[in-house]
Amino acid sequence: xxxxxxxxxxxxxxxxxxxxxxxxxxxxxxxxxxxxxxxxxxxxxxxxxxxxxxxxxxxxxxxxxxxxxxxxxxxxxxxxxxxxxxxxxxxxxxxxxxxxxxxxxxxxxxxxxxxxxxxxxxxxxxxxxxxxxxxxxxxxxxxxxxxxxxxxxxxxxxxxxxxxxxxxxxxxxxxxxxxxxxxxxxxxxxxxxxxxxxxxxxxxxxxxxxxxxxxxxxxxxxxxxxxxxxxxxxxxxxxxxxxxxxxxxxxxxxxxxxxxxxxxxxxxxxxxxxxxxxxxxxxxxxxxxxxxxxxxxxxxxxxxxxxxx
Numbered sequence: 575x576x577x578x579x580x581x582x583x584x585x586x587x588x589x590x591x592x593x594x595x596x597x598x599x600x601x602x603x604x605x606x607x608x609x610x611x612x613x614x615x616x617x618x619x620x621x622x623x624x625x626x627x628x629x630x631x632x633x634x635x636x637x638x639x640x641x642x643x644x645x646x647x648x649x650x651x652x653x654x655x656x657x658x659x660x661x662x663x664x665x666x667x668x669x670x671x672x673x674x675x676x677x678x679x680x681x682x683x684x685x686x687x688x689x690x691x692x693x694x695x696x697x698x699x700x701x702x703x704x705x706x707x708x709x710x711x712x713x714x715x716x717x718x719x720x721x722x723x724x725x726x727x728x729x730x731x732x733x734x735x736x737x738x739x740x741x742x743x744x745x746x747x748x749x750x751x752x753x754x755x756x757x758x759x760x761x762x763x764x765x766x767x768x769x770x771x772x773x774x775x776x777x778x779x780x781x782x783x784x785x786x787x788x789x790x791x792x793x794x795x796x797x798x799x800x801x802x803x804x805x806x807x808x809x810x811x812x813x814x815x816x817x818x819x820x821x822x823x824x825x826x827x828x829x830x831x832x833x834x835x836x837x838x839x840x841x842x843x844x845x846x847x848x849x850x851x852x853x854x855x856x857x858x859x860x861x862x863x864x865x866x867x868x869x870x871x872x873x874x875x876x877x878x879x880x881x882x883x
Contacts, residue, residue, distance in 0.1 A: 596632050597630070608654065627644050645673075652668065665879055669684055674722045676715070687700075687854070687866070704740060722735065768794030792878065795830070800829060803830055807838060813841075814841060819849070
């Protein structure tokens, strides 16, 4: 294993609005025996071209994150986190971690969120979606990450940061989960998504590009870009949350929320005073700690949570 700190390179590449200090240590891939391939017929990945796992300690503004992350994903999966049947509500949520489409924050924006939902009776599925290809070398990867943060902070530039295959994977994950509704004890009509940062963008794109019952039934849009989008008239309900001191998107206003409202679709906004970008399931010492309970309460208020007969 190797450890690498590249704050100097990132400070050069990234403007003062969002200077991440990143320390990265390579780690072995975790046990993924419970993961379900989205495309089981994909050919085996050659040695040296498979995904790379690391522990990343990231500071963005006032926010410090310590996550296990993965990059260079080419074989996407979903990993189920199922509730105790005694308290299962029949609702399901696909969890889409973020990472600028260069990596995925698999703990803080993935398994931590999924476990919280499962503990509260909601079946959760962490989506490991395909990403932009990045250098195998850690130093080159971190330089690329710094440049990506710089691009994301530019006005109007964030919509050019994309990975179409992530959207395909989200829609495929929804299809698989719904097709196994009996196995998982869930209601296909109460199957939604929650995404963080690039995962929020993936969730949004699945909503905008999916048709009818292909799209999520409801969405959690957590510190994604707040710029305007064209919202279809039959868009599902949105729960949106962001910190007012978000290092990437705090200057964008709330245009996406207004667009949802003007389209006649239900939307709820939580704008926390502090939390910066990447607070995951909640940053201690801030009101972002209410994120998951508030998302759950919103689901309950919409009639999404009830025990199956």
